[in-house]
Amino acid sequence: MADTVKIATRDSYGNAIKELANENPDIVVLDADLAAATKTGIFKKAHPDKFFDCGIAEANMMGVAAGLAACGKIPFASSFAMFAAGRAYEIVRNSIGYPSLNVKIGATHAGISVGEDGATHQCNEDIALMRTIPGMTVINPSDDIEAKAAVKAAAEMKGPVYLRFGRLAAPVFNDNDDYKFEVGKGVHLREGNDITIIATGLMVYEALKASDMLKEEGISAGVVNIHTIKPLDTELICKVAEDSGILMTVEEHSVIGGLGSAVSEAVTQCYPVPVIKIGINDEYGHSGPAAELLKEYGLCAENIAEQVRKALK
Numbered sequence: 001m002a003d004t005v006k007i008a009t010r011d012s013y014g015n016a017i018k019e020l021a022n023e024n025p026d027i028v029v030l031d032a033d034l035a036a037a038t039k040t041g042i043f044k045k046a047h048p049d050k051f052f053d054c055g056i057a058e059a060n061m062m063g064v065a066a067g068l069a070a071c072g073k074i075p076f077a078s079s080f081a082m083f084a085a086g087r088a089y090e091i092v093r094n095s096i097g098y099p100s101l102n103v104k105i106g107a108t109h110a111g112i113s114v115g116e117d118g119a120t121h122q123c124n125e126d127i128a129l130m131r132t133i134p135g136m137t138v139i140n141p142s143d144d145i146e147a148k149a150a151v152k153a154a155a156e157m158k159g160p161v162y163l164r165f166g167r168l169a170a171p172v173f174n175d176n177d178d179y180k181f182e183v184g185k186g187v188h189l190r191e192g193n194d195i196t197i198i199a200t201g202l203m204v205y206e207a208l209k210a211s212d213m214l215k216e217e218g219i220s221a222g223v224v225n226i227h228t229i230k231p232l233d234t235e236l237i238c239k240v241a242e243d244s245g246i247l248m249t250v251e252e253h254s255v256i257g258g259l260g261s262a263v264s265e266a267v268t269q270c271y272p273v274p275v276i277k278i279g280i281n282d283e284y285g286h287s288g289p290a291a292e293l294l295k296e297y298g299l300c301a302e303n304i305a306e307q308v309r310k311a312l313k
Helices: 007-023 041-046 057-068 081-087 089-097 114-117 127-129 144-156 201-213 234-244 261-272 288-294 301-312
Strands: 006-008 025-029 052-055 074-080 106-110 137-139 161-164 170-173 185-190 193-198 221-225 228-230 247-254 274-280
Touching: 006 007, 007 041, 007 106, 007 144, 007 161, 025 041, 025 057, 025 137, 052 127, 057 074, 057 081, 057 089, 074 081, 081 089, 081 106, 081 127, 081 161, 106 144, 114 288, 127 137, 127 161, 127 228, 127 247, 127 261, 144 161, 185 201, 185 261, 193 201, 193 234, 193 261, 201 221, 201 247, 201 301, 221 234, 228 261, 234 247, 234 261, 247 261, 247 301, 274 301
Parallel strands: 025 052, 025 074, 074 106, 106 161, 137 161, 193 221, 193 247, 247 274
Antiparallel strands: 006 170, 137 228, 185 221
């Protein structure tokens, strides 16, 4: 795993929408003066007539996207997660969610791994915000292959979709030949009898590394990748809850309202088991190198493994 290629999912996003627009003339892209950072500049270079820079006016951009969707286009509205989900929340809720318009929100720079940009830009609340909007699909891909597949699936489905991408280069661990993405269906990567680690986004790879560490100690830790947090694959989650008897969720997001909350809500209705949540606790982040911040906040394989050991005691 040490030699794994790393690609930021924001790059995957830019490349995916560029390719999709070659096949689908209805796809258009909007950005809020961040094309170089969100990687929509890749699309702009290939399809300049379908790209609209709305300036530093994210709420207005979401309104424009709603209008384009009402006219039959498939708009991808892009900005940092803090602005796409935070600053523009009311417009996303009322102008996109309420009429269930076919807008795809490409939110990059999510989570603590934004790094040096600091607390104001480290959005650890976006999943919580977006999953409360009725009818909103929330997808948080784990690597380049999954991110490209998620963008394609979002373009093909009807209705609003929130796509969450990262700034930090992420290891590519999925197999391009065998991987199949399905909205609302998790991926059971490894079986585990002692505990099942349910992860999303950047944390899926860390969960796999932790599983490897624990295997050497005789601990059987399963791993499930939940790329679609809404709608949630409750069938798979309840199955692994029954099989292993204890769950651990890992996410680069607040432990309030994100994957951990969604999984807890699911198992209380079908197969109540302990759910241990690893994520950003009730606190803000701070500026620093992304890799160091992830370790500081416990979002790494070493801490996941340690928390599993404690849980099993």
